Amino acid sequence: MKPEFEKIVEPAEHSFTAKVVTRASRPLLSQAWHYHPELEICLTVKGRGRRFVGNHISEYEEGELVMFGPNLPHGFTTDVYGSQIVVQMTSDFLGEVFFERPETHVIRNLLNASRQGLEFSGTTKKKSRQIMQKMLHETGLPRLLLFLELLHVLATSTEVSPICSKEYAHGFDVKEMGRIKVVYDHIMENFTQPVSIKEVADKLSITEAAFYKFIRKHTRKTYTQIINEFRINYAAKLLMSTEKSISEVCFDSGYNNISYFNRKFKQLMGKTPAVFRSLYQ
Missing domain, CATH: 1.10.10.60 (Homeodomain-like)
Known part of the structure; x- marks a missing residue:
């Protein structure tokens, strides 16, 4: 069973998606395991459970901030109520050359590094949470400026660590990760x-x-x-x-x-x- 491809529909009035995702529970990886070409930044506002990213398994809890690169399989399982702020965008959501400009090279490096999956800690989480919560209540240019501010905070942070190895990030195979999901689900149940x-x-x-x-x-x-x-x-x-x-x-x-x-x-x-x-x- 392969990770499910998720089609993300961006609102016509926005070039990226920022939303709150809530769920009562989602105990099995088969309910959560998916991938998409969009990059994703995810902040857990409430809840806890187990996080699967590529070939990595860990626990997650309230306050966790992670970023996933394009097509990196991931899923959050939980048996309690959870709420997350999720921001998703394509790497060229501002045009094909925007992140090739000298002023944005640090963000370009961030986007490249996100292919391994990234986890942020410390004050970076606090700053990012404030920005992401503001984004939910803005539209138009103010919303976009907040998003660029968020990317800058993440790109210049030293409180960051990769989730998956470089070898995994460059060798990802959708078919094989579907088989890994079968293994993980079997383990979770037994x-x-x-x-x-x-x-x-x-x-x-x-x-x-x-x-x-x-x-x-x-x-x-x-x-x-x-x-x-x-x-x-x-x-x-x-x-x-x-x-x-x-x-x-x-x-x-x-x-x-x-x-x-x-x-x-x-x-x-x-x-x-x-x-x-x-x-x-």
Whole structure:
């Protein structure tokens, strides 16, 4: 199953799209995984969940600011109400040569870098949020000027990090990412259960040996590493939101060995489950 192509319809009175997107929930990647030729800047105003960008998986929460380049597959899954401000535009929305001008070279660099996906932090998020909220209430030239100001803030920020590797960004294949979506959906539905390589390999109609190579090539990780990321993120949520004992959290997250669980939790979260819970509380 390939990532869905999304056709973005720009209002006749605007050269780019700026809107608020809300949803009650969207738990499966198959409901969210898509791509489009437009660049996208996305600010999460409310909500939390799991973010998929290319071959990268991470958690997202309120205040996150990201930018996706053209045709970069992405999707946000969540089981709670969420609200995001989304700005989308083509790379030539102001004409084919506008970003070739000397005055706009920093923005051109930003657009090129966005092919890897970009995540912004610190004061950049605060400044950008103020601008994006103003954009929603403006039209015409004031709206365009605010957008150029937003692009300048992002282009000159040092509080930015790439999401995907350069190798992935230059080697993207829509068909292969559709197969990755099948894998991720299978993991999301089964990560608390015993891992079955054969079961997910059968879904792709390939052998287990071919599946191992496929996962390593397209995610730069092993299947076990991906499973552990899902399980530990889930365990962290249980530690923060329930009174369950650490052993209960261990078993509920899909592990059957507490010492292994503690080791993996510390490896991925930087702290033991007990320390993590005490710091949160």
